[in-house]
Amino acid sequence: FFLLVIGNDYRPGIEGKRADAIHLIGINPELEKVTILNFPRDTNVAIPGHGKSKINAANAYGGSELTAQTLEQLTGVSISYVLEADFAAFTALVDDLGGIDINVEKKMKDKFTGSNFSPGIVRMDGSTALTFSRDRHSFPDGDLSRSKNQGIVLIAALAEMKKSKKTISSRFESASLMAKHLKLTNL
DSSP: OEEEEEEEOOOTTOOSOOEEEEEEEEEETTTTEEEEEEOOTTOEEEETTTEEEETTHHHHHHHHHHHHHHHHHHHOOOEEEEEEEOHHHHHHHHHHHTOEEEEEOSOEEETTTTEEEOSEEEEEOHHHHHHHHHOOTTSTTTHHHHHHHHHHHHHHHHHHHHHHOOSHHHHHHHHHHHHHHSEEEOO
């Protein structure tokens, strides 16, 4: 089955709710395999009912439902579940997890997002993880590296949940954190 994870750019004072992070996760329980495919937000696609535009506009036009429909049309797969978070929900979720460990591969310094990272393992709170996830100016391929870094953050958050939530009750706590901070569709 396929799970769509959307990070939208909504924050007070900004109009719209474009998809800043778009990740399609394929989960095969039988093989115990998971794959993730990142879609850069500026990818030009056909959006049902809206013609061709950047893929991130689908979220502004019709929310996560239209974003899922656009990706289904693009990829040919059926998306079963959708998780969506804005900046505030993302930072709160990472903070509620107690932070995440990220291996920063190269120096990052960006005046637009405020990122300033040296290579190595960095323990990040929600605000720091958001800065890391949003930086595209530290890389020659811009949005491609940013999409990759967003996927790294997603995997780190799941790893943190797995590491710290070993009992049945703590797993329910993880589920409740997701329900508290994320818009969940069909989940």
